[in-house]
Amino acid sequence: MITITWALTPLLTFLADSAEYSLAVSDMQLQPESEWATHYAEVHKKHLPSPQQLAVGYHKQQRAVEKAKVAHEEFLKSPAYHMQMIRRAHKEFQQARRENTSMDNSPDEAPSAKGLKCGDHIPLADLGIKDTPFTRALFWSRPHAALVQEEELVEGGPSMAVPGSGVVQELADNGRSKMGIVTSAEKWEDITPFIKVFKDGFSLVGCFKDQMHEFGDMYGDNKDQYREANLNVSIVKYSDVVLKEKQVAMTPRKCYEFCRTVPDMLFFGVKDGRDCYCMPFYKPGASGSDKCDIPCAGDPVQMCGGSEKSSIFEMHMCADTAGDLLYNAVKAEVELVYFYDTAFMTDKLAHWIEDGAEILQKIAGPVGDQAASDLGNEALIVAADLFDLNTGWGYCRPFYRTLLGFYDDAKVLYDADFTFAENLQKAEDNMRMLENLRQKLNKCAKESEKPILNVYPFYFGFMAALDEKDLQEKTDKYINGIVGFKPAIYMMDNFADEEMSSCKGKLLGGPKPLPFSSCAESCEQTLHPTRCAGFQYFQFMRGDKQIPMCFHFEGLEEIRTYRCQELRGGLVLDQEEANTKQAFRGFRGNVSAPSDSKGSGTYDICAMVKNIRKYSYLSCESMFGKKSKIVKTCSDVCEDKNGAYNTAVCMARHSFGVPRIEHIQVRRCFGDNKLVSQEDADWRLQEFGIDASGGAGPKIEGEIKMAGTVVTEPYGHVWTPGPAGQR
Secondary structure, three states, rough: OEEEEEEOOOOOHHHHHHHHHHHEEEEEEEEOOHHHHHHHHHHOOOOOOHHHHHHHHHHHHHHHHHHHHHHHHHHHHHHHHHHHHHHHHHHHHHHHHHOOOOOOOOOOOOOOOOOOOOOOOEHHHHOOOOHHHHHHHHHHHHHHHHOOOOOOOOOOOOOOOOOOOOOOEOOEEEEOOOOOEEEEEEEOOOEEOOOOOOOOOHHHHEEEEEEEHHOOOOOOOHHOOOOOOOOOOEEHHHHHHHHHHHOOOOOHHHHHHOOOOOOOOOEEEEEEEOOOEEEOOOOOEEEEEEOOOOOOOOOOOOOOOOOOEEEEEEEOOOOOOOHHHHHHHHHHHHHHHHHHHHHHHHHHHHHHHHHHHHHOOOHHOOHHHHHHHHHHHHHHHHHHHHHOOOOOHHHHHHHHHHHHHHHHHHHHHHHOOOHHHHHHHHHHHHHEEEEEEHHHHHHHHHHHHHHHHHHHOHHHHHOOOOOHHHHHHHHHHHHHHHHHHEEHHHHHOOOOOOOOEEEEEOOOOOOOOOOOOHHHHHHOOOOOOOOOEEEEEEEEEEEEEEEEEEEEEEEEEEEEOOOOOOOOOOOOOOOOOHHHOOOOOOOOOOOOOOOOOOHHHOOOOOOOHHHHHHOOOHHHHHHOOOHHHHHOOOOOOOOOOOEEOOOEEEEEEEHOOOOOEEEEOOOOOOOOOOOOOOOOEEEOOOOEEEEOOEEEOOHHHHHHEEEEEEEEOOOOOOOOOOOOOOO
């Protein structure tokens, strides 16, 4: 920004000579005609050069041409010419960017021939603008003269404001944790504070009783006193736009860091030690002896206005390169964190599926369960696909690594002096690479989520959970998923022995490391390419950690039951015949979700849980979660906290009717089985807490070592105020 000032200049010599010449002509016109003719002929007499003079003039001209040619060739090889070409290329790039993108205009900020840079002061006269009544009327035209801040108040003025500045705002919604928005007056874009920077410096103007604070607020506490409608502008208040949880103790710099991210604002003020507001201009009003002597809430050493007056500061932007660089770096940070989360969870899921598949094959082989062994083999294939370097996360890894490098470079460039073309060019090249790579990484990361969703359909809910309680509340929504399913062996024979079971059928999708209730819900939700007819659920306890494996079927073909003497009579459940043989009451929508009441809906869901427990040897904690409300609602059924070390249960959809399939009885346990406590069973893929990003939720941190490669954690590189701690 070049700040312009008025300066009085002497009359130019050219004008004085012209005046003398005009007077001379007037005097000559008063002389007799003969004398005038003689004088005119003498003045305009032609003096033809001699041949010698012509030759000397020609050779002199030729020498000048040759000398100029040599000088030009030397100039083409000089650093000055190189700098000139850089500046010209920069101007052409800026013009192309203004025409083809929606970025803000960035003036050419290279030093001028006089050594001037952004922020320097020059007189209007140096620009060829004379101090006349016309030019003053042009700058001080009413009624919008207030939009040109008076030079007597701001040294180096005028500063131009934009009509419509701050008039469209959306205040912060603290209930929904949604930051406020200010709409740009020029481009009509919705701008969220703290994302893009529009100013890169500020300085103190003075201490004034600012009428804009009292009468220029369209949205705050003083909106009923708003009087600036004729100018169509409004101030923007920090306390109205920034979420309360994000607000900090105020200082001039903190206020500046907010206002520089609000579009169309040229000034900011701080009042009462804490009240920060941004404005397109300020309007000093009459005041008493009050001073700006109230210490800042964030730094008592500094003063932040008074009880009536405001400390007023002006803001300026030498170039928007720093703001553009920060904006692009923040967007790059978003994609870096996005991909890292995706790669981390891909690795976690792959290991879970691989571990479950290996255990399943070790158990299925000795008992001769080929169908279960085939399911384990299918799970190993899916795990290998998740580990594959050539697909999903592996394909994205080069983009991630390269983008992280340019993101690191941007940190160094952000503090560079962008009034010099070399730094400016580096920054522009960096921004182009950041944008290009971020788009590629975003697209790639989205594609990488598809394999995750195939094996973990509730992935987004898991990632959005803030803690175990939040995750449990989300999981409890799936309790009703069990309503549409019964143990297949029980459907075939209501008097069948309470034994574990495994089934064979046509698979529908891949293996899923989901707990029992989520497995039932995912089967319920599966409608394409065909409706899920039932599911096989395996679970292996390793300490308090449970390893679940869920398989969906299009149809059931065969069922095996396991008679295990070690487990018979192990679970302490009510043995009343009426309860054990009570039929399910209809479909999913006919049974109420668990509640604190003891009505028929509660009784039905508890009866279903009880029936499933008998044929699966699962505790309520392992089926629904140790903090699930079903544990309290069905306290009698869930009283026994024990469950099987290894579990296998085949579930069939009730609405498909009784399965007409072959039944094979196996007179041995499903693996080396026994009863263990499942009171603290934990099926979470990842523990919860505050990770290295500073965000709450699944603890996603550390290097990812997968398929012989390493994905570096991004949090040690983060320098921008982006979403790293807001996942």
